[in-house]
Amino acid sequence: MRSVAPSHQSLSKPCSAEELKHRIARAFALRELLENSAIKGVISGLGSIPSLPVIYEQAVEELQAKDPSLAKIAAIVSQDAAMTAKILQVANSALLGTRCRISSAAQAVTLIGLDLIRALVISVHIFSHFDDRQVAQLDIPQLWKHCLATACCARAIAESERASKTALDDCFTAGILHDIGKLILIGSLPDKYKDVVAKVTNHGVALLQAEQETFNCTHAEVGAYLIGIWGLPHAIVEAVAWHHLPSFAPSKTFAPVTAVHVADTFLSGGDLRHLCLEGLLDQKHLEETALAHRVAHWQHVCEQTTETLLKKRRDEE
Numbered sequence: 351m352r353s354v355a356p357s358h359q360s361l362s363k364p365c366s367a368e369e370l371k372h373r374i375a376r377a378f379a380l381r382e383l384l385e386n387s388a389i390k391g392v393i394s395g396l397g398s399i400p401s402l403p404v405i406y407e408q409a410v411e412e413l414q415a416k417d418p419s420l421a422k423i424a425a426i427v428s429q430d431a432a433m434t435a436k437i438l439q440v441a442n443s444a445l446l447g448t449r450c451r452i453s454s455a456a457q458a459v460t461l462i463g464l465d466l467i468r469a470l471v472i473s474v475h476i477f478s479h480f481d482d483r484q485v486a487q488l489d490i491p492q493l494w495k496h497c498l499a500t501a502c503c504a505r506a507i508a509e510s511e512r513a514s515k516t517a518l519d520d521c522f523t524a525g526i527l528h529d530i531g532k533l534i535l536i537g538s539l540p541d542k543y544k545d546v547v548a549k550v551t552n553h554g555v556a557l558l559q560a561e562q563e564t565f566n567c568t569h570a571e572v573g574a575y576l577i578g579i580w581g582l583p584h585a586i587v588e589a590v591a592w593h594h595l596p597s598f599a600p601s602k603t604f605a606p607v608t609a610v611h612v613a614d615t616f617l618s619g620g621d622l623r624h625l626c627l628e629g630l631l632d633q634k635h636l637e638e639t640a641l642a643h644r645v646a647h648w649q650h651v652c653e654q655t656t657e658t659l660l661k662k663r664r665d666e667e
Contacts, residue, residue: 388566389575392535405430405471423467424456436474437462440498469523472577473497476530493529496617499659501525503613503652504606510651511604511644520606523582524589528610531573531590535565558594570594597635604641611635612645616652 361370408426412418428434434455441458442451452458459467477494504525508518536543542564549560561568574591589606592599596611615630636642 386567386571386575389571392539392565392567392572393575405433405475409468409471420459421456424454424459427459427467427471428455430474433471433474433478434458436477437467437470440466440470463519466519466522469501469519469526472523472580472582473526473530476527476533490533493532497526497529499617499656500528500610500613502659503617503655504609506651506655507609507612507648508604508606510647511609513604513609517585517606520583520585520589521609524586524593524606524610525613527573527577527586528590528593528614529569529573530576531569531571534572534576535561535569539565568594595632595635597632597638599635602638604639608635608639608641612648613652616649617656 405426409423412422412426427437437455437458438452441461452461462470477490501522502525504521505518508521513521535546546557546560546564549555549563550557555563558568558570565572570591570593574587577590578587585601585606588599588601589610592607593610593614596607599605599607601607611632618630631645633642636645
């Protein structure tokens, strides 16, 4: 019972040997990131970090059933009002291109799909873990919009590359989770993060550099550490860890880390109507993956996606 509080993953008995081996293999695959002493030092010094929500565990258990029930998953999601509201928001967003208003969790689950529901459950849980008073230096609603837009654009980029269904879902999940490290650091170490904000606003220091100087690690690594110990797929952890510098990632072909990096870079200016930040892209990664010639096309894809998002927002307002 003493081990329950700090635990981030658990396996219920009976558990197959293959599942146990899979979990262990995945843990070793992330060993280098998780053994970073600087990140460990930051994480161990945090007073409170969110663990996987009970709703997520219940949803995954149902998803792993032989015949998953959409009705049961909708009922699980409906237990949390904030969760339901956010999932309805996504169901009615430009991501799905729905023409009619979705008003129930059951409709939303059917339209969004079971795999994306898992991503939304995690992200909404993390965003709701901190309130505006805890993260006064951060506009949480704006960050949520940025993460959702990044997720939509990353998925659209992957679609344009004819990626697999799994890769599409990983792009969306990584996109919506890519900045959770900011919430963790600001919410748990607000005084130190004030120093980061001061360096950025008063001295023009880049955010990653300011975080590195203050914590010896960045929000990207902290976010990846957290979802890594939660046991999310390696492709998602990789995308979160290196979404600013994908050339450091193991993947040297098109992968979720590529899509999230490009989407986040195009959207980093905060204005969805101006996506002209090609110079900030990791050129080394684009050269290593032989994908530099696709940048103009990806920019067009993001422009189309964000224009649809903006139109949806204007209609909602």
